[in-house]
Amino acid sequence: MTAAAPGAAAPGAPGAEAPALEALRRSAARRTGWLLALVAIVLLLCVASVVIGARTVGLGEIVGALQGSSETVGEGAVLKRLPRTVLAVLVGAALAVAGTAMQAVTRNPLAEPGIMGVSSGAALAVVASISFLGAHRPFALMGIAIAGAAFAAVFVYTVGSLGSGGPTPYKLALAGAASAAAFISLTNAIMLPRVDLLRTFQFWRVGSVGGATWESIAVALPFLAVGALICVWTARGMNSLALGDSLAAGLGEHVMRTRALAACGAVILCGAATAVAGPIGFVGLLVPHLCRTLIGPDHRWLIPCSALAGAVLLLGADVLGRVIARPEEVEVGVVTAFLGAPFLIWIVRRQRVREL
Known part of the structure; x- marks a missing residue:
């Protein structure tokens, strides 16, 4: 029988869990540190967004x-x-x-x-309702x-589920890209x-926060x-979905309900x-991948981190768009596309559109 090394806790001993608990504490501290850092960056960019123009x-x-004063041009x-x-901040976090x-x-x-064509579908619905139904109420829109x-x-x-094999990442990406192109074409038509209508939505259709009002x-x-x-609310269920439907169901997760609720939340946002x-x-492509490298795949941490990082990205893009084209500005949707396109190419080349 082999003796335990001096100073080492035997398996099952009270001190055996200490290294694991210490690792959990370090992981939580690291994640908290990143969240606090993102909060600080958001606050700094908020100041820059108000100052720069x-x-x-x-x-x-x-x-x-x-x-409440508005006497000077600066005010x-x-x-x-x-x-x-x-x-x-709100739109960046939501996306x-x-x-x-x-x-x-x-x-x-x-x-x-x-x-995935979801934003293009929403834009098409807004433009069509205004053009053909005369809808103008904010809540209705x-x-x-x-x-x-x-x-x-x-x-x-x-569409991505048609054919054999079900909805694979490759088929969903193709279906989403094709649908997005079709929705954009219909919106332009x-x-x-x-x-x-074109003048009213000239900047909105490329993505802009310049027309914001309270x-x-x-x-x-x-x-x-x-x-x-x-x-x-569905963050814990998202962690189970990452294990695969069969294993998630075996762990007691209601797979279809969790998937439907999470998708519903994403659609509303x-x-x-x-x-x-x-x-x-x-x-929504850039931020989750970057946040996973910072805090890991746990959605209970990933969702708040993504919200803060999304606010950082959109605030930064908006400020950058004002700086590079002074006294005019580049709309935020153009800036994010310029930053995101190379990242999309990198993901496709590196991951070969594998499942997460």
Whole structure:
């Protein structure tokens, strides 16, 4: 019989769990550290978003605007940039969480609201309802956008499930890309003959937070909150889905219910974000992959990390778009596409569209 090494805890002894517990504490501390760092970056970018623009404002003008004054040009600029900043935070967080949920539900590393055609479906529903039904009420448009996103998600999943083998990542990516192209073409076909509609949605259709108002934020906020709560509630179930349907069911997880709820949360987030800011792509693709490298695959940590990192990405893209084209600006949807396209190519080449 082999004697235990001096100072080592025997298997089953009270001290045997100490290394594992210490590793868990270190992991939790590292994740908490990343979350706090992201919160700090979000706050710094919020300040930059308020300060930087066609005209840089000073601290006194910011304080005056926060106190309700709008006497100077700088204070007026601050009052206009505040809702834009808040909307960028909300939309960035919503799209990132939606992408995280979609990747968990489909086990597809390329799943993202833009690539899967969900954002394009929401945009098509909004434009069609305004053109043909005369819909203009904010709450009505929000519901229509979510319905369009839901239709697009179901359509893509159905098309990707056709044939033998079921919905593989490769088939879902192809179905989503083809559907997105079709939805965008239909949206353009509706808008081009209508000059007034084209001017109204000129920047919205490429993704923009420049037209943000407190009214639009107030309308979108309840929907974004509901979608986020659903995704947070199903985070533990998303971890089970990563193990495969059979093993998840064996562990007592209601696979279909979890998948449906998580997909519902993602659709609500994507539809609401598209209604107020237009179809912004690649946020839901970039952020979840980067966050997994920082804190690991546990969705209980991944979802809040993705929300913060999504806010960082969209705020940063919005500020960058104002800096590189002064005194004009590049819309945030163009900046995120410029950043996301190389990342998409890297994922395809590195992972060969494997399952997560």
